[in-house]
Amino acid sequence: MANDMRSVASLLMILNFAMYVTLLGLGGWAMNRAIDQGFIIGPGLELPAHFSPIYFPMGNAATGFFVIFALIAGVVGVASTIAGFDFIRSWNSENRAGAASAAVIAWTLTVLSMGFAWKEIEVEGRNATLRTLEAFSIILSVTQLLYTVVLYG
Numbered sequence: 001m002a003n004d005m006r007s008v009a010s011l012l013m014i015l016n017f018a019m020y021v022t023l024l025g026l027g028g029w030a031m032n033r034a035i036d037q038g039f040i041i042g043p044g045l046e047l048p049a050h051f052s053p054i055y056f057p058m059g060n061a062a063t064g065f066f067v068i069f070a071l072i073a074g075v076v077g078v079a080s081t082i083a084g085f086d087f088i089r090s091w092n093s094e095n096r097a098g099a100a101s102a103a104v105i106a107w108t109l110t111v112l113s114m115g116f117a118w119k120e121i122e123v124e125g126r127n128a129t130l131r132t133l134e135a136f137s138i139i140l141s142v143t144q145l146l147y148t149v150v151l152y153g
Contacts, residue, residue: 005150006091012147013084019140020077026133027071033058034067059130060123066116066130070137073109077144080106084151096151103148107141114141 034056054064080102087099117134120126126134 005153006088009084009147009150010088012143012150013081013088016077016140016143016147017081019136019143020074020081023070023133023136023140024074024078026129026136027067027074029129030056030058030063030067030133031071034064059126060120062116062120062123063126063130066113066120066137067133069109069113069116070133073106073113073137073140076102076109077106077140080144084147087151100148100151103144103151107144107148110137110141110144113137 037057038055054068056063056067059066080099083095083102084099087095114137117137120130121134
């Protein structure tokens with residue numbers, strides 16, 4: 001039974017790692033595009049009345065929050081899989097707490113990112129790359145939860 005749980009945890013860990021790296025790549029693209037094409041103000045000019053520091057030239061009003069939290073969730077998710085790798089390699093109770101707590105933190109941040117993804121879907125007006133980022137965030141919230149349950153089980 002322990003060997004079955006170990007192989008399930010390994011499979012979910014590898015899947016989550018690949019998906020978190022993809023989430024980071026897509027989120028990094030969106031952040032780079034926002035920095036390159038965002039609002040630029042010259043010397044002597046004033047900010048507009050309704051200026052938002054989280055302005056993204058693509059997407060909608062929820063895009064800035066979604067991309068930022070997706071990047072945070074991606075970084076913590078990758079760190080969670082690294083801690084999980086150490087636990088799965090040794091598979092003893094000494095490493096379980098660290099791996100499980102990192103998995104829970106990554107899952108909560110991924111769920112927060114998923115919430116902003118749902119808001120972005122509701123508001124509409126986004127491109128295909130942002131739709132892909134939303135899909136990865138939503139799918140990762142489920143697979144990270146499964147991974148966390150397996151680590152605690």
